[in-house]
Amino acid sequence: MFEPTLTSVISLGVVFILVFTIFMLIIFRSKEDRRISKRVEVNCNVKFRANGTNYSAKTQDISLTGLSIETAHQLDLDAILDIVIELPDNKTSTVKGKVVRTIEHGIGVNIIENNSDYMRYYKYLLSKQK
DSSP: OOOOOHHHHHHHHHHHHHHHHHHHHHHTSOHHHHOSSOOEEOOOEEEEEETTEEEEEEEEEEOSSEEEEEOSOOOOTTOEEEEEEEETTTEEEEEEEEEEEEETTEEEEEEEEOOHHHHHHHHHHHHHHO
16 A cells, blocks of 8 residues: 655645646736737727628727727627728728627627738737837
8 A cells, every 4th residue: 555755745745736826827817918919009990890780980909819899889799790990091901800709888809811901000000019
């Protein structure tokens, strides 16, 4: 039969503390730390279409993988949007997104199809923040 020694009990305790600490760091890190890409605050005019209806709004922020749109219109989670973002110099970028969050005055959208204009604009905004 196995009899625990003081060394084995201490080793097991150290392993438990390490695993617990790593678990807590993963679970309780901030949302910002968990993001795949950095958010950039920017107000762009947007037009989007959902369920056959056209809307106009403004962005609150954008990232490589999503954007936050300020709107009073309540949309269903998982609604698919065709979004036209007005960029500087009278350019536009059209992306496709999915509503992943609804808040009192807006929606969070996960971009499921973007294009090179959107990516260039996002990288430009990031470069201005440094």
